[in-house]
Amino acid sequence: MARGGGGKLVLRIEDTDRARSTSEVAEQILDALGWLELDWDEGPFSQHERGERHAARIEELLDAGRAYRDPATSEQVRAWKQARGGAGYRGEPGEAQSGAVRLRVPDEGETVVHDLLRGEVGFANRLQDDLVIARGDGTPLYNFAVAVDDAEMEITDVVRGDDHLSNTPKQLLVLQALGFDPPRYAHLPLLHGPDGKKLSKRHGAASVQELRQAGYLPAAVRNYLALLGWGTEDDTTLMSTDELVERFQIERVGRASAVFDERKLRWMNGRFIRELEPDAYEQRLSDYLQRYEPAAADAFPAAAPERRRRACEIVREKAQTLAEVWRLIGFLFAEPVDDAKAWTKWMDAEAAPLLAAARDALAGLDRFEPEAIEAALAPIADAAGVRPKALYQPIRVALTGTTVSPGIFDSLAALGRDQALARIDAALRRLAAASG
């Protein structure tokens, strides 16, 4: 956790899910980390070794008399507490040979968590139950396993969600019983979804994948996330990852939970995506389409490099996410889509002569480039005494099938003269057929 280099971050995947195995969850999380462009390796501790080390530590505590076996059921424990005004449960050390293993918690004093963000948070020991560190069958429980792993893996800093703050005294008690020094703790505020519910770790991994699928760039996601619960003194909003690393200070992170607002992420992503170099843009887009856009998966890579580059150029200023791109440039790689509403709105008797005039003007051009195309088309609407839109929208519908596309001159040029004329001709034929 050293700032500015060399630090190594250990991520412990401790989540399980009834429907999925731990390794599936791990795979998903690692996939998300890879997308976020964070390097990772699996580390030296195997699942099997962990189990043996935990068992040894439990024995150690049992032998030292700091833990004991207790057959009490949860109902009995509840009754015990009820009878004592909610005091922490205390079993009968030394009696039983079976049952869960409980750690003996001191009756006096308090266990205080030194948190980087919240200062000292104290928990009275007399209110803390003698916590179960292992089940009757000997398998360890979370709060015990985590504490042992932290100690044995020599974790220096624990940064995790706020929801673990009240687990921390339990872990501290385990560490204390085993004679280990505790790591430093920082409990970050939780994130809430737009629905007001908390975004849990389990949803978290899925959520990063959703962000990926929604067409956001890793750099934008990192920037946005950093600004949740943290802000700079000088109100800087847009920061490269390098700048983030340089400026971020965990001590400045706020303590209140934050609501995840996707609209701001969209805006931010738009800023990042427009900053991308042409090659990077095409690469990102290509990867995205390959993964999420079945209709484009074959068509895009199969197209001529020149066309792909052109498509990226004309769409770049318009799309805020990668997910919006195909909708805008698909017409360059496939036939026009069928949008009945667009057709009935713009393709009428008034459109036919305008389209025909546009077709002739385009056919006569020497250079089929945006400026030349604009110069050729602009007079047509003028001469007919109609708003430019009356000319351009029918052309757009003829080329793309819809009313939304990149700039019409750019679109025409990118499509090329042959295809552009062919599509306008097809539209004219369809118009003629309709009018009988």
Place this chain on the structure above:
RNA sequence: GGCCCCGUGGUGUAACGGCUAGCACGCGAGGUUUUCAACCUCGAAGCGUGGGUUCAACUCCCGCCGGGGCUACCA
């Protein structure tokens, strides 16, 4: 219920106890304009609440209200 954390506009945040509480997203109104975006200008909108300390409180203390977390032989 008990324990713990938190509370600046709709959202995310900034502000040595001291300026008309700043910035960003979003929203509204204009502008630009071939669609949708983008972009430019202007605008509305906030310190949960009641006390206390102080010359002075968003900032410190207490109560209340509100939100959240933990209260498992789950992680």
